Amino acid sequence: MNATAAQPNPRRIAVIGGGISGLAAAHRLVELEPTCEIALFEKRSRLGGALWTKHERGFQVELGVDNFITTLPWGLALCRRLGLEEQLIQTSPDYRQPFVVCRGRLHKLPDGFLMMAPTRMWPLAVTPILSIRGKLRCALEYFLPPSKDETDESIASFVRRRLGREAYERLVEPLIGAVYATDPDELSLAATLPRFREMERQHGSLVRAMRRQMATRRRQQKGDEESGARFGMFVTLREGLSSLVDAITRRLPRHAVRLGTPVERIERCGDGWRLWTSHLARGESPEGKSEDFDAVMMAAPSYVAAELLEPHDSELAANLASITHSSTAILSLAFDDKQIAHPLDGMGIVVPAVERSAILACSLSSRKYAHRAPEGKILLRVFVGASRWPEMDAMDDGELRRRLLGELVELLGIDGQPIYESIARWPRSMPQYRVGHKELVEHIEARAAALPNFELCGNAYHGVGIPDCIHGAEQAAERVLRPGRARQNG
Numbered sequence: 051m052n053a054t055a056a057q058p059n060p061r062r063i064a065v066i067g068g069g070i071s072g073l074a075a076a077h078r079l080v081e082l083e084p085t086c087e088i089a090l091f092e093k094r095s096r097l098g099g100a101l102w103t104k105h106e107r108g109f110q111v112e113l114g115v116d117n118f119i120t121t122l123p124w125g126l127a128l129c130r131r132l133g134l135e136e137q138l139i140q141t142s143p144d145y146r147q148p149f150v151v152c153r154g155r156l157h158k159l160p161d162g163f164l165m166m167a168p169t170r171m172w173p174l175a176v177t178p179i180l181s182i183r184g185k186l187r188c189a190l191e192y193f194l195p196p197s198k199d200e201t202d203e204s205i206a207s208f209v210r211r212r213l214g215r216e217a218y219e220r221l222v223e224p225l226i227g228a229v230y231a232t233d234p235d236e237l238s239l240a241a242t243l244p245r246f247r248e249m250e251r252q253h254g255s256l257v258r259a260m261r262r263q264m265a266t267r268r269r270q271q272k273g274d275e276e277s278g279a280r281f282g283m284f285v286t287l288r289e290g291l292s293s294l295v296d297a298i299t300r301r302l303p304r305h306a307v308r309l310g311t312p313v314e315r316i317e318r319c320g321d322g323w324r325l326w327t328s329h330l331a332r333g334e335s336p337e338g339k340s341e342d343f344d345a346v347m348m349a350a351p352s353y354v355a356a357e358l359l360e361p362h363d364s365e366l367a368a369n370l371a372s373i374t375h376s377s378t379a380i381l382s383l384a385f386d387d388k389q390i391a392h393p394l395d396g397m398g399i400v401v402p403a404v405e406r407s408a409i410l411a412c413s414l415s416s417r418k419y420a421h422r423a424p425e426g427k428i429l430l431r432v433f434v435g436a437s438r439w440p441e442m443d444a445m446d447d448g449e450l451r452r453r454l455l456g457e458l459v460e461l462l463g464i465d466g467q468p469i470y471e472s473i474a475r476w477p478r479s480m481p482q483y484r485v486g487h488k489e490l491v492e493h494i495e496a497r498a499a500a501l502p503n504f505e506l507c508g509n510a511y512h513g514v515g516i517p518d519c520i521h522g523a524e525q526a527a528e529r530v531l532r533p534g535r536a537r538q539n540g
């Protein structure tokens with residue numbers, strides 16, 4: 051055996067974008083192939099994208115992402131692999147009830163109403179949120195035949211068809227709007243909540259399907275309690291979600307992360323890629339410098355991917371560019387408990403569009419997770435989106451604050467000024483999964499697969515939530531390392 055035989059050079063892989071998708075992709079590459087050379091390019095001077103925690107004046111403020119869901123396994127699984135399991139905390143069991151605004155007042159969401167369907171009819175029958183007519187129309191759902199039309203439809207059209215207009219406007223629209231920051235009249239059912247269409251198909255009725263699911267879940271929960279399963283529906287990390295970003299970064303090779311380094315252009319180079327970057331902190335001009343890689347993982351927003359891919363496949367670029375993104379903003383406000391008349395004994399407030407409010411939702415951040423505020427204080431996060439309120443894009447922070455605080459004072463009976471406040475703007479941050487999104491993404495992925503050693507991941511394709519982003523990125527990393535591996539979604 052020749053001991054001096056040359057070892058093959060390690061593969062050099064570039065990851066473009068340092069949000070949770072790019073981080074999860076880079077981490078998976080290192081996990082599976084510790085010898086590969088990774089460069090993670092991030093335009094901003096920090097990693098994490100919408101994961102960004104600040105600790106200020108005794109408050110733990112999440113400027114973007116609040117928590118993530120545990121019913122999809124990939125967020126929890128990554129935290130476990132990073133040794134963060136002991137830091138995971140779930141929402142306070144005392145404050146799991148959401149409120150809905152109805153005619154300017156807060157009402158508890160009827161017990162058992164889960165996103166798009168009721169699991170219990172009695173709370174719906176007695177809620178003051180719906181009229182008698184609206185309640186009867188909801189009850190009719192049990193008897194309506196399922197649709198035979200297999201084409202995608204909007205969430206709004208599906209819910210109006212099943213539960214009626216009033217339940218849609220007063221209950222479903224605010225819940226969906228708060229999660230997707232999108233008009234549900236445009237939001238694709240197949241790309242966002244396909245399980246509800248599946249329930250209709252399989253059980254004939256959402257109410258019937260939900261009741262059966264709840265019965266199974268109750269049996270499972272009993273089993274989980276007996277086996278000591280730990281988490282509720284949502285979790286965060288004790289030190290804030292930036293600690294997930296830090297834990298991933300610590301696992302990446304030294305010098306892998308290039309902050310303040312936007313990728314300006316990508317060029318085919320045989321079967322590999324040449325990336326042109328500039329280093330903003332060093333004042334380099336765009337296209338300052340080039341580097342060659344064996345493979346590229348594109349984890350930047352789809353509109354950035356569109357610009358970079360335009361010279362290589364203009365149809366792919368046009369399809370990517372057709373995924374629009376809406377802007378959002380979060381105003382964090384803290385008060386002494388005694389400044390607020392309402393007891394705020396819940397996890398959050400959602401506001402229907404018919405209320406003509408700028409606010410999409412208000413998370414009762416320190417009720418959900420008590421460690422986020424000192425004793426006797428309450429931290430709120432007011433969430434607004436340009437899909438509901440396009441004027442917000444043109445407003446400066448002062449105007450935005452005045453408008454939102456004014457609405458909140460009236461809604462909650464607040465006395466005096468906040469003791470802490472901050473605003474975070476998230477321009478073009480929420481991809482809009484419009485009707486037909488699934489087919490569009492299939493088309494995009496088929497064309498992207500024709501580019502050698504190239505993978506797309508990020509929140510524009512298979513789900514905007516953190517677990518979905520992690521899953522999509524990890525799968526893409528696996529495909530980069532093992533070309534030929536089939537794409538599996540879901």
Ligand SMILES: Cc1cc2nc3c(=O)[nH]c(=O)nc-3n(C[C@H](O)[C@H](O)[C@H](O)COP(=O)(O)OP(=O)(O)OC[C@H]3O[C@@H](n4cnc5c(N)ncnc54)[C@H](O)[C@@H]3O)c2cc1C
Binds near residue numbers: 092113349354
């Ligand atoms: C305000 C807000 C609240 C949210 N709350 C929740 C929540 O509570 N729970 C949940 O599950 N999900 C939540 N989401 C959704 C979730 O946070 C996002 O879908 C997810 O973080 C997207 O991650 P990403 O890495 O795909 O994209 P991004 O976070 O957008 O990351 C892309 C990165 O690419 C970088 N980039 C852009 N251009 C270039 C370039 N040319 N070169 C190099 N880098 C570039 C950007 O600077 C950015 O850092 C929220 C989103 C927002 C905006």
